[in-house]
Amino acid sequence: MYWECPYCGQGQTVTSPNFSQIQMPFEIKAPECGEVGLRGIAVRCANPECNQLEIRAEIVRADRTRSGNYYILPGPETLHHSRLLPPSFAKVLPDFIPAVLRDDYEEACKICDLSPKASATLARRCLQGMIRDFCGISKNRLIDEVNALRKLLADDNAPRGVSEESVEAIDAVRDIGNIGAHMEKDISVIIEVDADEARTLIELIELLFEEWYIAREKRRMRLSKVVAIKEAKDSTKLIAKEASNERPNE
Ligand SMILES: [Zn+2]
Incomplete structure (x- = not known):
């Protein structure tokens, strides 16, 4: 199984001494959601300098035999999954990224499943903060800032490290569901989005952290x-x- 460590970011193939799984059906007959059970998965990072543990919990389908024995149904389908350790799916960001941006990002990750619209609002604020801090562009609406950034790029005046790909990535995300509307409205307007859309916005922010801040630090x-x-x-x-x-x- 391929796995990327949420602490140090190192990708690796997970093998048995670093991987363990437990599962147990709940012995409750025919609830509204059907019989379910709990699966717990723990993975340890093979990078010796990291050695951290990730723990995930999944709610999975279960069933009952005629004689009333409960068992977990085989198969990868999960009804819900949640990461227990580290407490959110947020990547651990380096200190040279401004604390205010890291805070918005971490908070957006934490509440992504519970409240996608609140998560997307924080993510939008984080994206705006990045464009202001890294690119030095400050306008009222995020969409105006993105347009200004695109113009700088076209005129060959974009801040160092801002590639055409990163602006294309922002544009691509804008085309998804309500996220585009999110960028066009004032920051105080909260827009309905689903968890997948909110997560896409978070992934965009992760990409820009990588392409802008982390790449700049590596150059330095x-x-x-x-x-x-x-x-x-x-x-x-x-x-x-x-x-x-x-x-x-x-
Ligand atoms: Zn690690």
Whole structure:
């Protein structure tokens, strides 16, 4: 099974010592939703520096034999799933992303299933915050900011790190259900969306965190490494030069 660690983000193939599953039917006869049971899944990250545990709970279909024994039906279908650990599906974001953006993102993830419209409202605020902070564009409506960003890109004036793909991704999400309306309305207007739509908006934010903030930090790190190497070389040269200058006076 392929799995991406929610703590460190490392993708990996999960094998038995790092994976465990338990399941149990509830012994309740014919409720409205039909017989159900609970499945618990735990996965440990194989990255030794991480070693964290993810735990998920799923409500699955169960059935009853003629003699009244309950059992879980085989098959991957789940009626509901929820992650218990870490407490939401939010990715752990690095500190160099502004705290206000991280807070909105984490909150949007936390309430995505409970209240998609509240989640989408937070996600929209987070997206707007990113465009303001990273791209330096500030207008009343998110849609106007997206349009301004597209124009900057067309004029070859987009902030460094903003690719055509990232603006295309924003446009693609705008075409989904009510999310587009979400971007066109004032931030105080709350629009009905379903959990899938809210999650799509969250995925867009994750993509932009990656393409904008994380990529910028990686560039910065690479650059500072190169600068450090150059400085080390320069100082070696300087020492060698000083040494050769001193020699005639010895
Ligand atoms: Zn991990």
